[in-house]
Each structure stands twice: as C-alpha cells, then as structure tokens.
Amino acid sequence: MLSRFALLKTTLLSIGSDIFNAYWTLIKIMVPATIIVKLLDTVGFTQWLGVALGPVVELLGLPSELGLVWAVTMLTNIYTGMAAFYTLSAGQEYTVAQISILGLLMLVAHSLVIEGAVAKATGVRWRLTLAIRIGSGLFLAAIFSQVFSYFGLLQQPAELLWQPQASEPGWLGWGIAQLKLLAWILVILSSLVVMMRILRWLGVERVLQQLLSPLMRCLTIGKEASNITIVGMLLGLSYGAGLLINEVRSGHINKRDTLLVVCFLGLTHSLIEDTLLILLLGADLSTILWGRLVFAIALITAMGRIWLRAREQPAPERA
Template identity: 50%
Template sequence: MHKYISLLFKGLWQEIVSVTWTLFKIMIPMIIVIKLIEEFGGIVLLSQWLTPVMSLVGLPSEMGLVWATTLITNIYAGLLVFMSAEVDLTVAQVSILGTLMLIAHGLPIEVAIAKKAGVGIVMTLAIRIGGSLLMAWILHHIYQAGDFLNYPAKSAWSNMAASDPSYMEWAIDQVKSLVMIFAIIAVLITFLRILKLLGIEKLMGIILKPVLALLGISRDATNLTVVGITLGLSFGGGLLINEAKQGHISPRDIFVSIMLLNLLHSLIEDTLLILLIGADFTTIFWGRIAFSITVISLLVLVVNRIDEATCRKYFYQKLSD
C-alpha cells in the first residue's frame, strides 16, 4: 500500500513538473521578448495602427493604446493604461472595450502555447483578433440601433498614473507570477487526478456531452477544456498539450478545444476585472459565451467537411517536442 501511494505521488509530481516545464519553456522567453518590445516603443506603435480600428467599433482613439497594451502584455497592464486615461465612456463603450480585451490579450505567450498544442499562428491570430473585432463591431451596432447602455460607466477604480517599475522590481514580479502558475498547475493536476479516481470525470462528460457534441469536442478533452474556460488558456492549454503528447486526445479535438479557448477562457477572473471598470455583465459573460459557441459551431461545420490530410495541412499540425 505504501509503495502504491509512493508511486502515485511520484507520478503526480512528474506530471506537474512536465506540464509546468512545457509552459515555462514558452513563457519565459516570451516574457523577455515582450519587455523588449515594450521598452523599444512597440506598444505605442501598435496603438497608432489601431487608432482607425477604434472608430469602427465606436471607441475613442485613446482606447487604441489600452488595447495595444493588452494585446502585447495582459489585461492587468491594459487596465492600468485605461485607468490613467482621462476619457469618459458609456457602459456600452466600456463593454465593447472589455470584449476586445477579454478575447484578445497576451497574444505573444498564448499564441505560442496554442502553437505548441499544434494550432497554427495564423489560425490563432485570426480567431483572437478577428473574433474580438467582430463581436465588438456587432455590439457597437446593436447598442447604437437600440440606444442601449448609453449612460456613463462607473469604474470601481479611480484614475491613476501608470507606474514604471525598475528592472529588478519587474523581474521579481515575473518570478512571483511563475511560482504562482506552478502552484496553480499543481493544484489543477491533483484535482484532475482526484476527479478520475472518484469517477466524477465521467459524470462531467455525460453532463456536458450535448454541448461538446455540438462543438465536436470529445469527452477526453472535456475537463481540460473546462479548466481553460474557467481559469485561462495557459492552464487549459498546458494540460491539453500534456494529454495530447501521451496520445490521449486527437489533433482534431485539440484544435477545436484550443479554438474555443481562444475565444472563451478565464471566464471567472477576467470577467470580474472588466466588470470593475463598469462593463455590462450580460454582454461580457453571457454574450461572450453565446458568441464563442456560435463561432466555434460554424468552424466545426467547416472542419467536419474537410478531410484529415487537408486539416493537418492548414488547421493543425503534429505537436512539437
């Protein structure tokens, strides 16, 4: 019995280290690259390119810098820029901006994770940027046509000047984030092991089977996709990569799961963050869910009509080591 428990924990530890190392090999170089892009003015340049796009979705040009920061770094950094901007927005506008930020953020790292899972860069960027702009454009026209949510947004945070931490403070913050990611992954993998032992994983598969069948996601990818939807693409993607390497999930299932996670991830934390700046809950939560399911359902219809060889050529590839 003691030997069995020892082997169980040893296997669990090895899986935790494997998943974490897979993510860290992607994230650590990208964190450094992102910092260099930021230092050399890449974010400001991107914001200038995005200025005309903002008008298409009913946002002032100043919001281009907010989204550019979010695209390259993360939602937290984007919110910091937003809070330092002296621009009054309506609830409709904040909801549109929030939609852009929720769907398309942290692209250098998350695109790399998706690529590691076998989903091409072009496909990921198309669904992330294209999907966010499409939903924002639809919302803009709906709000404009019905004059919905056309009143001032109230942010839970006051305007503040963005701080510029030293390189040492920045490095310490990154190490803290990586340690936190390791801890979360350890908890997630342990929790998933417990679910398997208790048979709850099978029960979840049965409950979610109708929705998963609609989206073409197999039962094997169910729990891992749910992890990504609730906690974030980095966590769900890392687990999916690990399962795929072991041959437990097919490339087509990985593709559909990752494409869903590109649109719908970190549903708890990120939604709460955007709510704090005055966005409409129905829009950024239920609206995002409905939009994501609709888009991925249409994508699945297309993919199911294409043979496997063509899919492997244009949509998903063999996992890299």
C-alpha cells in the same frame, strides 16, 4: 503492505512527472515570450501599435486613444490594459456601451504573445490563433457597436470601480513580478494535476463528462476533453493548455479535438476572473459574458462541423 507502498510511490512519481512536464513546458514557452513582450514595449512598439489601432477602434465608436489600451492588452495582459485605461480615462467620460465594446476587444484578444506561444505548443499555429482571436474581437465589437448605436442601448455614463496599485518601475520590479507569477502558476498547476487525478480515481470525471456532453457534442469535441475545457474556461488558457499538452502526449486527446479546444478556450478562458475585471471598468455583464460565450460556441461549432470535417474528407482521385 509493500505492494501498497509501491503503488503509492508509483502514483506520486507519476503525478510529480506530470507536474514537472506541464510546468517545464510552460516555463520554456512563457519566459522567452514574456521577455520579448517587455523588449517590444521598451523600444516603443506598444505605442506604435496603439497609434495604428486608433482608426480601427474609431470605426467601432471608440475614441482613438483607446487603441493604445487594446494594444497594451494584446501584448501584455488585461491588468496592464486596465492600468493604461485608468491613465487615459482621467477626466474623460465613456458610456457603458463604449466600455462594453472595449471590454470585448480586451477579453477576446489579450496576452497574444504568451498565450499564442502556449497554443503553439499544443499544435495550433500562430496565424490561426491570431486570426481567430483578433478577428473575433473585431467582429464581436462591430456587431455590438451597431446594435448599441441603432437601438440607443447602454448610453448612460460608465462608472469606473477600480484603481490600479502603483507598481515598481524598471526591469527589477518587472522581474520580481514575473517570478511571483511563475511561482503561482506552479502552485495552481500542481493543484490542478492532483485534482484531475483524484477526480479520475473517484469517477467524478465521468460525471463531469456527462454534464458537459451536450456542449461537447455541439462543439463536436470528444468527451475526453471535458475536464480540461472546464479548467480553461474557469482559470485560464495557460492552465488548460498545460494540462492539455500532457493529455495530447499521452494520447488521450486527438489533434482535431486539441485544435478545437484551444480555439474555444482562446475565446472563453478565465470566464470568472477576466469578466469581473472588465466589469470593474463599467462594462455590461450580458455583453461581455453571454455575448462572448454564445459567439464562441457558434464559431467553434461551425469550425467543427464544416471546416474541419471538410479537411478530413479524402481528396478525389485523379483520372
């Protein structure tokens, strides 16, 4: 009886330690990053970035004012970007093709300050995160822009199915919203840590690894990262990275797989929620979901099989 109690106590302490370590790591990253983003917006950096991106989005077949929408999304999140879009789209009409292209930009490159800081905590450098996410967003948007234009696809007017709720202005309202977000992150992260431990006890983890083994082999990522990949793809990069940090520290996942997983999740995280949000703007499902997913698999497969393997080869000896 005492041994069972001691085992239960040890297990609960271990779970509590995992939750605390993962959450505290995210807090140390997200709080400063969130404040920096707010300050940048306050001094007008978002507006400046939007103007700078105007000519870029015009090359993709979008009106220049939508550069501000992408700028807001990159610095903050998709919800704020949607609110900016709603304000700018009053009295305007866009095609499904245009909204799908904008949606790709928003889905691939959003929350870059916060999510870039989270990725940095796993060992992935800032410049790699920004290069992959911004570069991939522009590349995908350019490809689909050319396809839609050449074949005359998705030229019907887009239907906006969403209207933002009014938010409380100022620092107080912003601060309350951030505290609510951090509280929800604690609840969700705690649930995920417990769920991951239960799956491991029940042996479900091995089943999930087998189911995902074809994808993981294609990406050249070890099966140990399967569960975290699922969490990140379904819920978001912060949650997946929060768990990933614990796994890296415990030695369950090596640095190579960590880099590939973080880069993959940077392009495909939160597949359900984020995709649904962009659909509310009137985007095409196949473009923003399957187009993004296929591209991410192709890119990370190439990274795993070519670039990273080349780096792992020993340097030739000098004569």
